[in-house]
Every structure is written in C-alpha cells, then in structure tokens.
Amino acid sequence: MxxxxxxxxxxxxxxxxxxxxxxxxxxxxxYNGQSPYKVINGRSCNSDGSIHDTEEIVRGDSVYGTIQFRWNLRCNTAWAFVNFGTKLSAGESGNALIRRAGPNGSHALAFSCDTAGGNKHVQAAQTTCYTPMMSRKYSMWVEGYLYHKNSAGAWVTHAFGTTRWVPGS
Structure with a gap:
C-alpha cells in the first residue's frame, strides 16, 4: 500500500x-423523530413537557400567531409548536421547524410539521401544528411561518417568528 x-x-x-x-x-x-404525543416506554413526552420559550410570528407591526420551543427534560427532547389562534383561511398555510446545530455550530438537523412524527402543516380551517421530537443537544431553535399565495399562485412567506435554546440556558 x-x-x-x-x-x-x-x-x-x-x-x-x-x-x-x-x-x-x-x-x-x-424519542428522536417521534411524535411528542406518542407513548414510548410508557411515557408521552408532551404530557409532562413544558414550554421553554414563546415568540410571536410577525410581519411589521402585525402579529399572526406564536411559535413555541417545547421540551421534556426526562425525555431529553424538544419540538416546535405553532399556533395561529384563529383558523387559517383559503390561500394561507403555516408550518413550524425545529433546527439543531452540530458540535461545531454548523446546521445539523431539521424537522418540520410535515416530517414523519409531526402532524402536517397548518392548512385552511386549522390553527396549529407540531414537529416531531429531536434529541436536545448543542444549540437548537424553532421557527414559525405563515405563508400566503401571491397573485401568481406561488406560496411566499408572509410572517415569521423564531426562538432558540442554548445548552445551559
């Protein structure tokens, strides 16, 4: 050789x-990649989970909903939960993302409400969605989006919100 x-x-x-x-x-x-509502090892992580932080989903001075960083210390997991408060109308859609950085700060993993284990994005006549759980490590953040269809029929981001968790905080 x-x-x-x-x-x-x-x-x-x-x-x-x-x-x-x-x-x-x-x-x-x-727990990683599973629904926070799924019973695993006799535990539903959502049932005794908590809200670490909540931020508004905004555009300018208008508030459209909230994005929550939820977690469960016993499950050592976190997930995103978005709530628009009122049902979305036709031409609107919403989603949440949870992202995690890698050990060197680079982007390592992301789940949305549409990822297996989530309950799908928010459609017209719906108000909320959640992502699957992700193992808590490194820096993590959640993002909430409200989309509108533009005059050409394409989905565009209309409002956005984000919150983060850093180990030790």
Whole structure:
C-alpha cells in the first residue's frame, strides 16, 4: 500500500471512530423523530413537557400567531409548536421547524410539521401544528411561518417568528 493511501485510510478510520458513536447514540434514542404525543416506554413526552420559550410570528407591526420551543427534560427532547389562534383561511398555510446545530455550530438537523412524527402543516380551517421530537443537544431553535399565495399562485412567506435554546440556558 502506498504511504499516501495508508494515510487516507488511517484518517478515514480515525474520523469514523468519532462519528459512529454519535450516530449510534442518536439512533438509540427512542424519542428522536417521534411524535411528542406518542407513548414510548410508557411515557408521552408532551404530557409532562413544558414550554421553554414563546415568540410571536410577525410581519411589521402585525402579529399572526406564536411559535413555541417545547421540551421534556426526562425525555431529553424538544419540538416546535405553532399556533395561529384563529383558523387559517383559503390561500394561507403555516408550518413550524425545529433546527439543531452540530458540535461545531454548523446546521445539523431539521424537522418540520410535515416530517414523519409531526402532524402536517397548518392548512385552511386549522390553527396549529407540531414537529416531531429531536434529541436536545448543542444549540437548537424553532421557527414559525405563515405563508400566503401571491397573485401568481406561488406560496411566499408572509410572517415569521423564531426562538432558540442554548445548552445551559
């Protein structure tokens, strides 16, 4: 084996020794990617979860709803919950996202209400949606969106809100 090939092989093996345990731990988490309302190991994480922070979904001076960063310390999970307060009308849609940074601050993972384990985006005549749960680690934030159809029939962001959690806060 050439020295350069051996160096590359050793570098890849060293990298895998750091990545594989993290991926295995994430895969072993029974709550990650699941509905907060699903009973897992005899627990529904939503039933004894709490609201860490709530922010308004706004455009200019107008408030359209709220985005909540919800979590459960015993499940070690977090999820997003969006509430528009009143039913959306035709031509409106809403969604929530939960995002998590990686160990170096880069974007690592995101779930929306449309991700399996969520209850789908907010449609006309609906008011709320939630994302699946995500294991709490690194910095995390949630985003809430209200979309309107424009004159060309395309969905565009009409209002937005966000809140975050940083370990230790």
């Amino acid at each position: 050439k020295p350069k090939s051996l160096f590359v092989l050793l570098a890849v093996l060293t990298l895998l020794s750091f990545v594989a345990p993290a991926q295995a731990a994430e895969a072993a988490d029974p």
